[in-house]
Amino acid sequence: MSDKPKLFVPSSWSRRRFLRNSATFAAAGVASGVSGFPFINKLPVRAQDAPLKFWQFYAPGGQVKPQVEWFEKMVADWNDSHEQKVELEFVPNKEYINGPKLATAFASGQGPDVFIISPGDFLRYYNGGVLQDLTPYIDEKARADFPESVLATRMVDGKIYGLPMEVEPMAMYYSVKAFEQAGLNENDVPKTWDELLELGKKLTTPERYGLLFQTAPGYYQNFTWYPFLWQGGGEFQGADGKSAFDSPATVQALKFWQDAVNSGAAPRQVLGNGANDSVANLASGYCAIQNVGIWAISQLKNNAKDFPYGVFRLPTPANGKYVTVGGGWAFVANAKGRNPEAAGQFCAWALASTEQGSVDRVATWCTEAKSDMPPRDSALKAREAAFGEGMIGKFARDIHPGTRAEPRVPPEVYKIISDAIQQTMQGGADPQATASAASQQLDAYLASYSGAPLL
């Protein structure tokens, strides 16, 4: 009996033929993949009657109960009264903002039907042609309820492509305990950058930093730096469309943050989720003063309710005027989704309808689910009492009136500005030389840019 294995190979196959057939098979697979390459994203066929997917980082998996409930109630109310259903899909915050989930979903034609974006992301999605025009679904009266400055960064050619759910101005928060230990009180809050730096040094101890700005590179760091640029009259783009970054205002803003770090008053690293996390940085005692937005009120209320703190508006340079930046997320509909019409109607119904339910929804989000300024005048009126007291009242009276909307820039512009901030603040580079180099890069990019205007 033979001890050789009997092979399931046609006996007439030679080695050469075997190799040739294997190679043909492999090549066919590769060729079919390559030839179908540009059409890969068009392959999926999706059910038209399935619920619309609404991606965000609040519900149903979020940790803040009032925010989860707000989203769930909104979707339940819509589903009760509309044939086209909507379903919430939770994406963890870090994954949503810095992760590949959205990018890969859109690249493969599987993007969500409704999602939320910040102004920093607006141009990428608009220029990619995936933002549905929401104007047809918004009543003129409701549109007039939104201040022009709030909608401007979500509009192109007079059409609305995103509906803001909040306005989040930046301010400075301080620890009352740290102030008291240094023999200071609320009358000692700084008015100018120089005073802030001096105070920061005074509040610095071997265990604590005097003041804190965002240190990690990213959209958020740029967002928090813009008001310091604007306060001295600086802009990154001039009226002629060319770079205006190489200016004394840019240089002094870069130098201000650099001085804060070099003096030892501000850290090179922040704790927790970043400088937007007031509990991990301010309440933990890591810093005495923190540059953070209005959302810190609800952060501290929910997670450090016994922590005494105060708020003051951003100090200004000696030659400057007060201005702060207002961020905030907006509902947008996917123009390439399974039902863009219904998705657009949902966004308008939720945040921009003349019905009282829509106004209340915005007001509830800004006062109960979060602590934000409302993007609608009627929502502000509806909760006049809530916006007139406590820390929110302070924002409404002193801080919010100087708010300028977060600019919208393409990723390439963001990166150039981010590198300039990082090189000076963390790398110790010369602010003037850095501003000049960044300005040249901006000019080179803007000369070839074609898309919606930067604002």
Added chain:
Amino acid sequence: MSSRTANAAQPRGEAFAGSEPLHGPMITTAKPKFKRSRISSRHQEWIAGYLFVLPDALGLLVFLGLPMLLSLVLGLYEVDGFGSYRFVGMANYAKMMSDRLFWQSAKVTALYAVMLVPLLYVCGLGLALLVQKTNRFNGFIRSMFFAPHMISLVVVALVWQFLVVDKIGVLTRLASALGFSGISLLGDPDFALFTVVAVSVWFLMGYYMLIFLGGLQDIPAMYYEAATMDGAGPFARFWYITLPLLKPTSFFVIMISMVAAVAGSQAFDIIWVMTSGGPANSTSVLIVYIYQQAFGFGAFGYAAAMSSILVISLMVLTGLMFLLTRGGRFNYD
């Protein structure tokens, strides 16, 4: 007569014809006909070998080869990340040549690899030498050295981030106590890459220790006994016996640690969590920059082109190593 000889003596296919039935007499109506294979026994073995390898080869082809090929093709397109593809030929490669951040990232990658590979070699071999003797303690110590490798890289990065945070981190306090106050191990561009390399070494050295342990155990003990009898000390035994006989293991360790360092397979998680490529791009290795371009900016075509260059560089480096070592074969004569 052996079965091989017996089979060779009669025509193949008739091997069963004369054999006794196992359970009583067998009634046959016709003699089974087997066609004589025209493939020689050597080629049959050859084909069998390929068939055994085929499932794995197909897996590699579909999940590695095909994506690599698609990535090469993607590098020739301008991709906006929303379904639009425009053929741009070599434009992405031309853009790379003038992209200062690409070159800076390449430089950071080279620095990372130049620091990581020798450190991993020394630490991995050092640990292996420390724990190579089998006793009741060394088994436990080996497990402890390998333990970091079983933890998620994200967790490793988060823990280390906390250990080295400014002012209040345990290691920062230790440095202050030793007179190095005011140092920011992750926030200062002069230190950040060293910190990331140190964390990478801490994470990976247990794995390389295991590989070296395998290599050390392959060295026959009689060489050491003979050397000891000839009066060789520990250093001489290490230098003249251990190191030369570890050449194949060393080659393997250097090869895979270099691939890991350049491709950033482990570096990405650690860097992304600890520094996001900062401060001032000082830890932005190529894989981090590629990730930013693809998933942060939606420039999938440009990212694919950079990936292709990275893969080609790795292939060249690996090829050079094989060339220098004649395919990883070492002459002990």
